[in-house]
Amino acid sequence: MPELPEVETVRRGLLPHVAGASVREVVTGDTKILQVDPEILRHELRGQQIQALRRRGKYLVFEMDRHYWILHLGMTGQLTLRLPERADQPFVRHPVTGLERTVQHSPDRHTHLRIALSGGKELLFRDTRKFGKVFLLERSTEVLASFFSRLGMEPFTPGYNLHSFLEALRNRNVRIKSLLLDQSFVAGVGNIYADEALFEARIHPERRVRSLRRWEKLALYEAIPEVLRRGIDSGGTSFRDFVNGDGEPGNHLEELKVYGRQGEPCRRCGAVIVKIVVTQRGTHFCPACQPRRRVHRRTEATNPEN
DNA sequence: AACCTTCCCTGATGGC
DNA sequence: TGCCATCAGGGAAGGT
Numbered sequence: 555m556p557e558l559p560e561v562e563t564v565r566r567g568l569l570p571h572v573a574g575a576s577v578r579e580v581v582t583g584d585t586k587i588l589q590v591d592p593e594i595l596r597h598e599l600r601g602q603q604i605q606a607l608r609r610r611g612k613y614l615v616f617e618m619d620r621h622y623w624i625l626h627l628g629m630t631g632q633l634t635l636r637l638p639e640r641a642d643q644p645f646v647r648h649p650v651t652g653l654e655r656t657v658q659h660s661p662d663r664h665t666h667l668r669i670a671l672s673g674g675k676e677l678l679f680r681d682t683r684k685f686g687k688v689f690l691l692e693r694s695t696e697v698l699a700s701f702f703s704r705l706g707m708e709p710f711t712p713g714y715n716l717h718s719f720l721e722a723l724r725n726r727n728v729r730i731k732s733l734l735l736d737q738s739f740v741a742g743v744g745n746i747y748a749d750e751a752l753f754e755a756r757i758h759p760e761r762r763v764r765s766l767r768r769w770e771k772l773a774l775y776e777a778i779p780e781v782l783r784r785g786i787d788s789g790g791t792s793f794r795d796f797v798n799g800d801g802e803p804g805n806h807l808e809e810l811k812v813y814g815r816q817g818e819p820c821r822r823c824g825a826v827i828v829k830i831v832v833t834q835r836g837t838h839f840c841p842a843c844q845p846r847r848r849v850h851r852r853t854e855a856t857n858p859e860n
Numbered sequence: 861a862a863c864c865t866t867c868c869c870t871g872a873t874g875g876c
Numbered sequence: 877t878g879c880c881a882t883c884a885g886g887g888a889a890g891g892t
Contacts, residue, residue: 628887685869
């Protein structure tokens with residue numbers, strides 16, 4: 555479940571290796587993930603130079619000479635760099651977490667795209683569940699803008715500001731967890747960081763947008779970039795499949811406050827973290843820190859946190 | 861507008 | 877040991 559921090563981790567890891575490199579050859583495997591004709595992808599990409607590698611929400615955007623080559627990692631997508639001087643290693647399964655650590659693996663039946671670059675390096679796109687997507691767009695500002703037209707605010711950019719945030723909440727009344735998963739609201743937030751942000755802002759995931767107090771909206775506005783930032787700082791969350799461009803897992807799993815911690819004590823108050831289903835998604839929260847209803851005024855008055 | 865279901869896909873898991 | 881059912885989940889699509 556690569557979300558913004560995981561995709562950003564991949565981007566940062568790959569950037570120094572791929573910037574300026576040219577595509578020597580493109581080999582396609584299972585073409586289900588391709589949103590472009592395989593023949594066109596193979597033919598067009600060859601010879602083009604990678605001028606920049608950017609990110610928008612959960613999308614990776616390779617800026618080529620004549621095209622934007624765009625990837626979405628879906629649920630289990632792994633984009634890794636294979637270096638000629640580094641020997642391939644077998645998959646290693648962590649005995650406790652079950653995490654498949656790949657380091658540098660040789661292409662297998664789940665490797666659906668291989669991009670050989672100048673200098674002998676190779677980009678491998680591996681995706682067991684094939685929810686990933688590969689696009690090829692004409693390099694044009696208008697085409698790119700159109701492609702991302704349904705994406706919402708981008709955290710860490712001027713587009714993410716309090717005014718836009720409050721504006722996007724106006725006239726909505728969905729459960730707040732649903733809205734956080736909606737990429738047209740804030741781009742890049744997925745199931746893990748949605749739960750983490752709501753915990754940070756102390757908001758119950760099933761609260762309706764209209765019921766949120768102004769201070770709660772402010773708290774959420776600040777919590778979103780905060781939890782994303784922490785995720786990036788620790789190299790992403792490896793819950794199952796995530797690995798960075800070097801094939802290594804992230805270190806953020808153990809820092810999560812609620813996601814995947816059902817049955818365990820809240821790190822803030824000690825109450826038991828619970829897991830429910832909201833909008834068909836597993837949702838984790840602390841029932842004490844994130845009460846469904848606002849605590850009684852009298853209780854609030856005696857609570858130093860308020 | 862909000863919400864639900866279905867689909868895509870594979871590996872892990874649990875029941876028998 | 878094996879076989880089947882179930883589940884997870886990002887995102888789009890279609891129905892209520």
